[in-house]
Amino acid sequence: MTDTPKHSPSRRQFLAGAAVATGAAATGKLVHAQAAGPDPLITELQPWQQYLGDGVDVRPYGVPSKHEAHVVRRTVPWLTADAVSSINFTPLHELEGIITPNGLCFERHHSGVADIAWGDHRLMINGLVDNQMVFTMDDLMRFPRENRTYFLECAANTGMEWRGSQLNGCQFTHGMIHNVVYTGVPLRLLLEEAGLKTSGTWLLAEGADASGMTRSIPMEKALDDCLVATHMNGERLRAEQGYPVRLVVPGWEGNMWVKWLRRLEIGDAPWHHREETSKYTDLLANGDARRFTWEMDAKSVITNPSPQAPITHGPGPTVLTGVAWSGRGTIPRVDVTIDGGITWHQARMSGPSLDKSMHRFYYEFDWDGRPLLLQSRAHDSTGYVQPTKDQLRVVRGFNSIYHNNGIQTWAINEAGEAENVEIG
Amino acid sequence: MSKSAKMMKNLTLSTALVVLGAGFAVAETPAPSREGGFGLGRAALPEEIAAWDIDIRPDGLGLPVGSGDVYTGEELYIDLCSACHGDFGEAVGRWPVLAGGRGTLDGEDPHKTIGSYWPYLSTVWDYVHRAMPYGAAQSLSDDEVYAITAYLMYLNDMVDDDFELSNENFLEVAMPNETAFFMDDRATTELTAFSVEPCMENCADSVSITARATVLSVTPEQEAAAATAAAATAAAAPTPAAVVEEVAAPAAAAAPDPALVAAGEGLFRQCASCHQIGEGAVNRTGPQLNNTYGAPVGSHDGFRYSPAFQQAGESGMVWDDETLTAFLLDPRGYIQGNRMAFRGLRSEEDAAAMVAYIRAAGGEAK
Known part of the structure; x- marks a missing residue:
């Protein structure tokens, strides 16, 4: 092996002229590319090799490299009437691994991002419980909590593609999804604290934003694996993801993961509110519609x-x-x-x-x-x-x-x- | 398997061990309950529950005492809703269509409106009450919500124009499309059919492209978006000319109080669903507000003003501290018949802050 030069002069000349890389050569030997000349990025002293860079604390909260400025959420302006009740998309094509960075998790708001201070938020439980209750955020942090990694996918993800290929980019066709490690209190513990009545078979989750987002959730799911989450990927929720607290409804459509969660009402029937009748129901060809299609298919x-x-x-x-x-x-x-x-x-x-x-x-x-x-x-x-x-x-x-x-x-x-x- | 079985034995009962394919595991000990509860939180007071428990259910749970008729609803609707939803529920732009659409659900272009699609009237009442008007949620009285709901029924040919809706007759209303909804049936119609080992080799003789996204060309241009962002960043930086102007004109009206401007900026969130101001502002549901202060009423190019606004402008009315303040405090009363879907600011202080913000943000006429 060592006796055989890996790169003959003629081969080197060819590569210098064509400037292409190659895999296995016709001979079966591995042949790597050759440069036409020395790479100035190696042979010449670069500014970052010579001069001092930023010290600590220039950005007390770090941001991505400025060379990654193109890695951003993007919207499709024609999809919605305005930018407040609207959606943008996670840049899936720029990401690796399984965790979505907090700043790139897609946004979907119905009346914009509610701006609520940790100390000003309250979570109420009312309805069919022994004790109707109010919790502060500090109260919630005294309950045992869990760490779980879940995807959140909007039910409308890829919805623009039903009739045919429409948007050119997986950010736009599939970007209404993110995958995050949540830290939260099992919803079960809060319901136990309030004393769930046996007649309580449904739960209404309500947001504190100006849309007053509401969804009905069957009690079986609420007691199974739902979390009342305060943290995502190790830090407190981003405002656009429901700071200070959101509901986590694993595997079910994103609209149910009510952000800025302010109230849980226990009842004995579903509420049939706007987002589970007018929206998030699936119209079939014959004009009938499926309701409560909660699970997200593979x-x-x-x-x-x-x-x-x-x-x-x-x-x-x-x-x-x-x-x-x-x-x-x-x-x-x-x-x-x-x-x-x-x-x-x-x-x-x-x-x-x-x-x-x-x-x-x-x-x-x-x-x-x-x-x-x-x-x-x-x-x-x-x-x-x-x-x-x-x-x-x-x-x-x-x-x-x-x-x-x-x-x-x-x-x-x-x-x-x-x-x-x-x-x- | 024997190894993981052994590990299982060594774990406490409350610990579940998830063994993954690659041979690593995630130990999950569920957060424990405490018998009798943790004693955290406090009892909710009746006034607090009354303030937040606003939801309405199809069986009438939560429905307050009250009433409203079609005529009252029409007035409210034209004032508060028509700017986005159109005078007859036909909608402006991409805002939701509220009326019509009956008989279209099994066609190629289904219109899912209140009349054609919504299964329950309680949904209308609940949603209008909790989330509308857009940008001024929960500002309607119960009677007003009854009236608007009655008008929406009228727009959908469900009632005559002399109809009055109340908590007394509410449960008698059946929506036309109620019976078209059924519970998720994927378990029987899809899951089994799709749970089949698929073909891996020689699955087709040939394939060809049947549809292309580039034909439609509706994907946002990334380069264009980046250029716009760069321009916006550049525009956000103060230009030298503006600085010079400020320094050179000390005798002009004093710069607005920054605290007042900041307060106005906060209040402007009520306006932002319809109005834009500042660099790049364009007409939307309402006109953009640059070059407004000091200019005649209704003078922005390209915006379709109400006849009331056109008349006010033609009569020589100009936006100044006095007219803006009066208008912002009582939009309906001050220029009667105008279409702005906003009921007015709460105080003179708020109006002063809003005027200061509008002037500072680009509203000063050039």
């Missing part, structure tokens, strides 16, 4: 490559990655295809596999430079397999808006650019 999306994250390196080793999740459990398996579903490959799962949490998958392959049709297909721990959009349309029609968990397709062209398409 779903996945390839985040790289994708329309906002094209392949820029040309043919050769390519890392495909994406995220998958299910409101009914974990994701033991994701299948990936690069030829539009003729052949599927089991992706490699990497990172924590937690109940009702986002999972990360990878599929590494050598791109031959020809067009690709990329899809991913999640399997959850119940055996459910993510369906195609057409399979969903057969059952639900085209008017459902919510709960679109159909398989997403990205078309990659020779230049490595990706486009949101449907195939058949």
